[in-house]
Amino acid sequence: MQELWLFASAGMSLLPHVEHAPIWLTIAVGAALAWRTAIWWRRTALPSRWLLNFLVAAGSAGIFLTFNQFFGKDPGIALLICFLALKLLEMRRVRDGLAIIFLCYFLLLTHFLNEQGIGVAGFTLATLVVVTAALASLGHGGRPAADHLRQSVLMLAQAAPFMLVLFLLFPRVQGPLWGMPADAYSAMSGLSDSMSPGSISNLSLSGEIAFRVKFEGDLPPRPALYWRGPVLSLYDGRTWRADARQRKVSPHDTAAGPTYRYSVTLEPHNKHWLFVLEMPWKLPPDAILARDYQLLSKTPVRSRIRYEAQSHLEFVPGADESEVSLRRHLALPANNPRTRALAEKWRQELATDEGIVRRMLDHFRQEKFFYTLTPPLLGENSIDQFLFETRRGFCEHYASAFVFAMRAAGVPARVVTGYQGGEENPVDGYMIVRQSDAHAWAEVWLKDKGWVRVDPTAAIAPNRIEAGLASAVLAGEPLPFLVRTDLSWFRGIRFRWEALSNSWNQWVLGYNPQRQREVLSRLGMREPDWKTMTAAMAVLCGLLLLGLVFWTLHKRIRIDPTVRAWNLLSRKLAHLGLARRDWEGPMDFFNRVALSRPELAHPMQAIVALYIDLRYGKQNDQSAQQRLRKLVSNLEIIAKR
């Protein structure tokens, strides 16, 4: 039985690592577990120490060859996995079992270095119960499994209040709870600081969450939900890039219209920018507003962060843009001659910049342009090819072509990327913005109006802006499962799950110093600093401990006073090494004591006689119980020497 508990603990602790550990290690560990189970089943001998030493060396060498080092997160975890599997093959004594259990506990902790979702937490909790039950089974072999499980759950339940107190009050440091310095961020998806045909349509196939927004008060209308991200103003003929030379500006003061207050919970994307509703008015602390109204954080966003901001929908930004800057927004490489020719023609025909903008949008509307996720591939003069031949494209094609044409016609313009739209989760009221909401639009500079947002996509596919991607693309195109509109039941479940994991993110993983201060001041702690928190933690833990002590004492108080006196006698005699064995009857106990300490025979006789009368006879009055208690307390034990 004990073996089975240990196997189960090890198996459950190892299971989540299958996803992250090297494949050869997974196979080797699986083989070791199967081998160990076969040994247990057939009752054959464990492998010799020589073989085990060889396996340790082989495993370590394999890990070194895979990672080129022993230090760091992944090789460390791999070593732990390897040693746990080998320790199972060396299970000879109770001590080995304890080593396995502590390895399991440690390995459990390392799951959080890879993932911190609510599912992992749930599985870890279940494993914790099993590992603790294995620990209980080591202490008392031969009991039914349910006993060990009950004991394990009881112990963990007793520990839970302490966990809660420590979680709430332990002074937090800034930064992710489970961060490791060498963690790889390469797998994070999101917008980048460059845009070429296809980069955003690829992103649109991902249902991953980019960020969540909680509005205070009313939501802005859907067509106004432009979440500003990287602004791209440099063009090399194929790729748009952000201008690295950025100066800091303060938020414009020309804003008008209603103010929207909201908080954003941004998933990590390993880049500097933060997303805000156009245009930001009040910035979160520690954020910089760049010259092109990009909001940047000081460090790359490597863990989920939460910030608050305010925005206005009506604004006149950059009305005082300098000549130099405007000229930079007209620069173009020398390709796409047909587009240039068209733009120059418009320039001559039309008097104003506004007229050119309108003409271009009309062009998109009147000619046969299609909005599609799967545009044909484009060659060297990609914009010419798109505008005059294929006429099929996604938002990046339209934004790119529009800005190119504007610049060619002498209107300063730039590409803005970010997200457009968002979906409100009816369960918790959070607005979810997914990678599939990624979008690119344009901005043109008009005299007296500053930078004005122009979304060419809105001209071709107004549905994309009004209702989202799913209703805008052609039927039969691949779409991320989650943005499809025909699976309403699935979306319902999905909303609930996302609301749950959002509260997990907000309250457990995102419990940073600010949150902690917020919660504690709501609980009535004024200006909590680490000293008051530590003090409160100590006091609360002390109170909890006292509560547990009283609880156990209360169970003892219900014990018959006769038995209590009897136990006291046993404790007194324990000083002489003569404690009552718990299966020893009163007469046997007396005889043993009298034999080894004859001077105690006389006082003991009275006690034992009275005890027998009270406990096993018909005697049942309180004075006798008190007499017994007195006799026991007065019994003088003088240890030899």
Added chain:
Amino acid sequence: MPASPILEAIHHAGRIILGKDRQIRLALVCLLARGHLLIEDLPGVGKTILAHVLARLLGLNFHRIQCTADMLPADIIGVSIYDRNTGGFQFHPGPIFAQVILVDEINRATPKSQSALLEAMEEHQVTCEGETRPLPEPFFVIATQNPYHQIGTFPLPESQLDRFLMRIEMGYPDQAAERELLAGADRRDMVASLNPCMEPGELIELQRAVREVHVSGALIAYVQALAEHTRRSPDFEAGLSPRAALSLLRAARAWALIDRRDLVLPEDIQAVLPAVAGHRLHPSGGAPTASSADIAAALVGAVPIP
């Protein structure tokens, strides 16, 4: 004290059956608790002598039934035979109509005969040709079986074993006892010269006194804890039945009475546990050779006295 004639009987029996005081005491406890005794041992270790001595000392009449494979229930219970003088059937009682009965080698009898005997033991009466006849009181059966040579025998099934309050083993005498035995007088003569220690009515009085011995709640809790342990522990194939727990209390009361006490102590339970529980418990997973004493010692050690 009411138990003094019993102590006297133990003393006298101990002079004939040397070095077996514990077995004598247990046999008497079994008798006082109105149970029946199964002795499992090799021939020649004094089973028959023990039965004789007990009958003699307690002033009871004694019959012996030697079981064979061709024995019929009628050979035990008796038969009705036509009597020409009276012109009717006359019942001739069998050997079971006695106060102490030694059933030798009970596992040689067929299951049919065994069950007739065991029914009589349980009911203290026999039914023959529609007529129920009570057996004499007190009624005490000592059955013996040889556990080793099992060829051509009908081992008692578990359910029948349960009818015996106790099962004991005689065992070989120790060296000093054996030397005394070999040097001493003939045992049969010694038995013949014994005088009863009590009247038959006195024994029934003692059996009644056993039922008066006080059992406290704490002691019942202990018996329950023991039974509970055998039911939950994986060391046993099946736990003690409620009947076994009752038997334990009955035997412990008699043991306490012989010890001149009017209340039962945990030690009494522990003293009778090997004899009462030994044949009702089967250690699981091998170790069929474990003796009753070992099983009981392990059980006592595993259960704290509440």
